[in-house]
Amino acid sequence: MTLDSLLFQAINGLSSASGLFFIAVGLSLIFGVTRIINLAHGSLYMMGTYIAYSFATKIGGVIGFWGGILATAIIVGCIGALIEILLLRRIYRAPELFQLLATFALVLVFNDMTHWIWGSEDLLGPRAPGLAGSVELLGRRLPSYDLFLALAGPVVLLILHFTLKLTRFGRLIRAATQDREMVGALGVNQAVLFTSVFALGAALAGLGGALQVAREPATLATDLIALGDAFVVVVVGGMGSITGAYLAAVIIAEVKALCIGIGVVNLGGISVNFSKFTLVAEFLVMAIVLIVRPYGLLGKPQGAVRSIAEPEEPIRAATPMLKLLAAVVLGLLLFLPVLAQSSPYLMILGIDVLIAVIFATSLHFIMGPGGMHSFGHAAYFGLGAYGAALLVKWLAVPMGFALAAAPLVALAGALLFGWFAVRLSGVYLAMLTLAFAQIVWAAVFQWEGFTGGSNGVIGVWPKPPFNQGWAFFLLTLALATVAVLVLRRVLFAPFGYAMRAGRDSPLRAEAIGIDVKRIHWLAFAIAGCICGVAGGLFAFAKGSISPESIHVGRSIDGLVMVLLGGIQTLTGPIVGASVFALLQDTIMRQTEYWRALLGAVILVLVLAFPSGIVGAFSNLWRRWRGAS
Amino acid sequence: MSVLAVRQLSKAFGGVRAVNDVSFAIGAGEFLAMIGPNGAGKSTCFNMINGQLAPDSGAILLGDRNIAGMAPRAIWRLGVGRTFQVAATFASMTVVENVQMALLSYAGDLYRLWRPAAALHRARALELLAQVGMQDAADRPSRELAYGDVKRVELAIALANEPRLLLMDEPTAGMAPRERNDLIKLVKQLVLERGISVLFTEHSMDVVFSFADRIIVLARGRLIADGNAAAIRENTQVREVYFGTGKTFADGTSQGAAP
Amino acid sequence: MSAAMLTVEGLSAWYGAARILYDLNFEVGRGEVVALMGRNGAGKSTTMKTIMGLIPQREGAVRFEGTDIARMRPFEIARLGLGFTPEDRRIFADLTVLENLDIGRQPPRQFPDGTPAPLWTPERLFALFPNLAEMPHRLGGRMSGGEQQMLTVARTLMGNPLLVLLDEPSEGVAPLIVEQMAATIVELKKTGLSILLSEQNIHFARLVADRVYVLEKGQIHWQGTMAQLADNLEVQRAYLTV
Incomplete structure (x- = not known):
């Protein structure tokens, strides 16, 4: 050159x-x-x-x-x-x-x-x-x-x-x-x-x-x-700064041009094709700028958004009623394989719903009580799924081992990305998490030799007895139950309180000795780790994993699930995930224009149920009790 | 022996010297007011002591330890409590949980993942709430409290780590005169019992003159006066830059209704 | 008292489920300075925001020069000649003093009887606030609290208002600035401007106000002239001070 x-x-x-x-x-x-x-x-x-x-x-x-x-x-x-x-x-x-x-x-x-x-x-x-x-x-x-x-x-x-x-x-x-x-x-x-x-x-x-x-x-x-x-351009340049936007556009375009210009280079015997790294390079520039200047090159710190959402109620331990309800639902689910003998599709649907529950509950953990609106939760799902699938592909490890490794791979990713993400808040955090998810996606997509590129990894089938639908369903049910209960337990423990304290008032929290960033970082890691379980289960449930299933769309699905259920309630993500997964598997796939249909559903949801399903019902319930 | 000694503290923002070579000290159990016009550097000075800002030069000695540039949470662990101009509590928690939060932090329990927090340190938190007269509201959501009550809860939180020094930024801002006096009386009584020193900023001259043991005055980033109420009241420089004629605050000197 | 410019009848307001104002009735006459007094949280600021259309959940009638403004949006209300100076000043930090003034600019205005309202220009405002004249190109964010307080009043005057809602002009500024504010209000009154003031500081109110309504928990508990309030230690003790 x-x-x-x-x-x-x-x-x-x-x-x-x-x-x-x-x-x-x-x-x-x-x-x-x-x-x-x-x-x-x-x-x-x-x-x-x-x-x-x-x-x-x-x-x-x-x-x-x-x-x-x-x-x-x-x-x-x-x-x-x-x-x-x-x-x-x-x-x-x-x-x-x-x-x-x-x-x-x-x-x-x-x-x-x-x-x-x-x-x-x-x-x-x-x-x-x-x-x-x-x-x-x-x-x-x-x-x-x-x-x-x-x-x-x-x-x-x-x-x-x-x-x-x-x-x-x-x-x-x-x-x-x-x-x-x-x-x-x-x-x-x-x-x-x-x-x-x-x-x-x-x-x-x-x-x-x-x-x-x-x-x-x-x-x-x-x-x-x-x-x-x-x-990337807006975040690098600084929100609201048009000069910043141009500056950032030039920097990013030049870095990309440089990557293409360098082309294939021999680095210590390994030939590296830099022109394949343009996507990764773009997001790396963003990550670096955000660490050095959290509000972008020419941006200013954001004033606190005047939140009009109603403040949250203090969390309370589950009422006997709720515990009973949970037990009944669990009982019914355990009984589901018997019902499903005549229709195997019911098991597939059940597995999809349960995986969605783990995914949404782990996202809610950082979004609701943590106040970190992640737009890239698909990254940890993807790390879990690919972690498990690649272990099976390259090392032929048993399913149990791969499933145990999935959350660990996701944990490692969440620890790395979370360290950067917790340094920001609001829309900047949303954009950075999205960027990290894009990096994971791009890496998977571009690293063809290792990950299979756009074809993904196939042949990740569970071993007997889990190749039977009912057995894999019960396994998924057990893991989902454990995941939900663990996350709930943590929320009621001092750590969960500290996390909410950091969200409610970072200033006050720091003034009573809470290291808010560290707490939120660990919370991010916990959520990523649990999300990895969902990814691992997904890979085995489908027998394959491809970049398509960890794309930005999945991150957004997670957000829809959490908001559908209502962000301010702990049961919300479970209900939201179930409803969403059911809708997606039954109605959406029936039409070629399912995207538009999903969009319409979201619009109705946003305009008609601004506090989510569970929120809307509990408001109704409160009003009814107030009236009688 | 002073609890806190500030030595030649300076801080500039973009060429403007917000705080310029300020030195003062607070004795044990002393109630020290910091006053001055808006933009005099009070907040900057205050925020350097509590760790929000790092000074350009100078020392802040807590006992014999220089805390200049340390993080707020580290300064808190050394026994410095703090209340805010706009009272800050954790809105999604009950009143008692707010105090428990500070106690959990003080006891090093923050990273516990399993035992429910609700039962931890509850008795001690209720005791602190009783001392500020808020025990009856313990299980109400803190966001439902009236502003004056929020200030009391904040005080209970600030006492949770058994501080040697309490920093109060405009403790009575946004309160009616009677509430102001009640709150400051309560603070005075609590700190006297415990031998805590207090540094506070304040715009209500009634509060300052009735309760401060000593007053320091900042103007344009410099310390222009340091003395008791009588000395400050008579100081011509302070009158000129801050008090004016006094007719908007001091009863008795005002000249009747609108001209 | 001359004919009422602003009449409030049965005004109530809510924040979510919480009711803040209960059935308020009061009026401000032309050229009058009226103070709403009461403790923090009594509902003074909420009253002003409700009149200005900034609290969506409201009930009751608000008439300004005979026009019912209770259902109007804030900008429509402002265009009728009702100025609003918020408690927290809300200066545009990235705009200069002159640019801040420009945002508030509105066409000249007349009183209902045809007499022209005072017409404000930056030059006239600089004469009223000499501190601002020294810094026409300073960014709002680089000004001290007292200077911002002056700018927020000046910015409202640029709309050539007939009546100004002045929310807590003495809160959080040094006694010297408070005194200047009092003098400014007296000056403004002389130009024929009506002012509805919210205030906790009775010493300040005594310097400027003609009449007073005392608020407590969103209701009016006492009303009368400033002189009557000054003599009524019982009301002062119950709702205001020591």
Whole structure:
């Protein structure tokens, strides 16, 4: 590799940086003013590419291409305004997590909608009229369109910067970023401000997506990839800082370009292909920045979010009623294999539900009492599953050994990732946990020789007698019961109290000698370890494990389960996981558009049951008792 | 022998000297008030003593140990209790659990994973609550308490580690005058019984003049006066930067209703 | 007392299930300074936020210049000429003094009888608050508590209000600043502005207020002129002080 080729890659990197900037800057602006992380931002970007493709191919020519790009930005901006008016306006006062879920529901709906309109084939747009050629640079040919993109980013940055600095609209955005309620009390119509900021952010995403039309094909996988990129850029640059977003976009794009530029290198006899590490490199940059500057390069510490969720009741030991109920449910479950003799599917369903219960209960442990909203719980599920499966594949260990090792592998991962994660809070923690889960996923996906890459590991079948559905079900039931009881016991022990103390008031907790970070770190590790049990069981239940089953979707499923049950109750995750797993296995798989269906379910849930199923019932119960 | 001695303490933020070469000491059992205009450096000074901030230079001697730059939790373990300007309790716990939490920490029980916490140290926690007059509310959720009662619970928490020194940041902020006096009387009685020294900041001059043994005054990051109530009241520099004419706080000197 | 600018009838408010205000009735006349007094937690701040539309769960009638504002949103209320200065100041820390003032800017306004309301510009406000004049480009977050207190009042005045809700202007600032605030309120009254003040400090209230409503646990327990309250040690003892 020569200096010239490195320099060439660096310039090429700047055009990628512009792309990253367009995705991230809108997310950052929207978050600043509305305090909502718009998970559907990647979907807006993706739709931008598709819409621009239609303009460029249906109308064609200069007008179809360049006019189409502008029209796309406007159309996507209007979609953004509609999202704000129809959905977000109803949930500004809801807890942060609900807002995240609602926007994730949109991701699912938009993905199926795009699929329905444009089909599942990748669509490559035409070359840009007027910029189809290339320029000679350092003895290589650089497409002129890339050069145009490299310049487009800084131009938009400058326009945005001066808009924020010099116009009243910009001042209002900056003021609302700090205290939107006060801006309203000073006579500014927040609704209009919010809608216009959302439309602006969406239009920028649409523009970014549209500009890619001449460079990359439109695909249905773009939404989550773009979202992941946007997260990294925003977190590295600092929430709400547009200059930070550009800076971060440049750093990340250059690190990636460097990885590609270095290519295959011989390190002490082992040849390492650096160009395969781009995904990992991106998340490593993020991890490093967050450790050195927890609020990003140009970000500021977040003011405490004015929480409107009702405060939690003190935890109480289980009432005799609840204990009886638990015993009855357990009894019924023990009896289930007898009932299921005629329908083996019932056993599979039961196993899925129980694995979901372990997964959701362990997530709730850190989310509820710990206050750490992890968006990457799939990582520990994946570590458990792959840990067990790879031990079987490479060392042919017995099932008992593999199942025992699963939580230990997950524990090791949770100890490592948790150490970083507990240094942050709120949305930053959510994004970092998501990034770590992406690292695990990327490692599994890219390390083909060891993990089987996209094919995964197959042939992980349980040994007799557990190859019988009923026996594996009973094993799963036993482990799930133990996991739930252990987590519950810990919550009632001094450690669980200390964990809640650190969540309720970190300042007070530190002032009475509690090392909050350490407590939360260990809690994170415990949750990861228990989650590993679920992963191990999953691998044996399915006989295989693939990257697909540990993708970001699984992390989100966990969140839906916990919120479905209600985060403030200890029984909530059990109910939520059961309902979700049943729904997923029975109804969802019946239709091709199950994503949209799941999205609709989430939206109904968020809008109708803001305190979850168990929460809604206990509210009803309280009201009923209060009335009589 | 002083319980706490602050020596030449300084701290700057972006070129502005928030605290500039401040020295003072607190004797055993002394009730010392720190007053001064907003932005005088009181909070900065306070936060360096309790470990929230690390000083740029200077020493903070607790007995003969320099605690400058130590973490809040380490300073707490050396016997420094603390209350906050905006009372902070654990909202998801009952009143008695709040006090138990401090006792669990003091006893080194935090990492116990198995025995239910509800029964641990409960008797001692109830005893502490009785001393601040809150035993009847022991099993109520702490978030339901009136603000004045939260302040009392906070006091019980602060006494859990049998401190030598109590740091109170605006202990009566947000309370009505009668509640203020009741709370400070209670604090005074409790610390006298135990021989605890108290350093507090306060804007209510009625409280300061009625209860402080000694007063130190900060202005623009510097210590400008150190003395008893009478001396501070008469100090012309303090009048100029802080008290004004006194008509908004001192009964008797006010000149009637609106002009 | 002149015709009422603000009339509150049967006002109640809730935080979740907890009822905070019970059936409040009071009014503020044009050019009047009225103090809501009572202990912390008596409901003074909640009353102000409820009038301003910041507490969603509310009942009862609030009339401002004859318009029922009880169901309006905060920005609509502000645009009628009702200014709000919150207890915790809520200065925009990343904006300069001038930018903070700009956020509060609203068009000139008239009283119902056609007389123009005082028109505020940054220059006029700098004359009223000389401290602010020294730092037009300072970031809000870099100001002392007393300076922020002045800025929050100035920012509200930029909306050319007819009536200002002033929440605890003397809380948590040094006696010297409290005195300046009192002088400012007296100045503002002279311009014809009406003020509803919440206050715990009777010494301060005596310097500025015409009439007083005493609140306790979300209910009005006493009302009268400032002079009557000053003489009524029984009420002072029961609801306010020593």
